[in-house]
Amino acid sequence: MKIGFGFYKHMLNREQYDFAVQCGATHAVVHLVDYFYQGDQGDGNNQPIGNVELGWGYAGGTPQADWSVESLKALKAELNDAGLEFEAIENFDPADWHDILLDGPKKETQLKRVKQIIRNVGEAGIPVFGYNFSLAGVSGRHTFENGRGGAETVGMRGIDEVNTTPVPNGMIWNMIYDSNAPEGIQPEIDHDELWRRLEGFLKALVPVAEEAGVRLAAHPDDPPLDYVRGQPRLVYQPDMYQRLLDIVPSRNNALEFCLGTLSEMTEGDIYEVCERYVKQDRVAYIHFRNVRGKVPNYEETFIDEGQIDMRRIVRVLKENHFEGMLIPDHTPQMSCPGPWHAGMAFAMGYMKALLAED
């Protein structure tokens, strides 16, 4: 197995790459769009864009991601030079696929655009592309000082207004893609309609991904509730991942397997769930993190503090010959001058020790 490190867009520099390598990372996951935070302190996580709980502002003010082959190859060369393999990109830009998610008028144009992105990613030699087919995105959580030692972490204490406030027109994935959209809220759709949209997306994209040598990897819904902000969710119980895989039976239709989110779900045994999907060879990579509780009452924890026995997960992975990458995804913040980096370094050291065991 490989140990990876995730870089947000504003972290794409040599100091951050060196930090990751010092933590034991050999592989990199890159976000070319900063969804959550725009930090200029270098510690990844300290300047929220917009309203943290109700959604983040777009991106109108930040440059669009550059998906050209040259730019991707240049980034790959930078990572390689620092000693990292470029294993995956995580997430499309809402500007590139909002009408695929919403079944809007630009859907066909945007399908062409995301197909070209996948071809470019393949041509640059990047083997995995993670995505989350979601309207409301990651939203509706609160921050608590509930990690060990009072560490700051995120979670939920029941359903409240941040989970039920409808998504306004012009917003997808917490980001405003059209600031001139008519006032009002997005029309509510049902689960069948959302699955129909996903089916169209996968049937169009997976053949392109196969040809490009790229594995599309789906993240489950975080938090895994049936509805968030008035819109349905796709994968909020472990079995729903199977439905997604069965739409197009291909190794290139794969999973960005988030242990934390899966363990927050109200059904399933996390070890059996892990074994079930790894056995099918459909797990592209793993968000290796821990939580305590189930939706709608849970919190993210330090890697050794939550309800998942991470050592047992590693045993399941080894028994099933999983060869892919693990990344910490996110961790509680630690009380020191580098809260985000300290949390990551702690998780990385723990992972490295687990993988070194027989």
Ligand SMILES: [Mn+2]
């Ligand atoms: Mn995750």
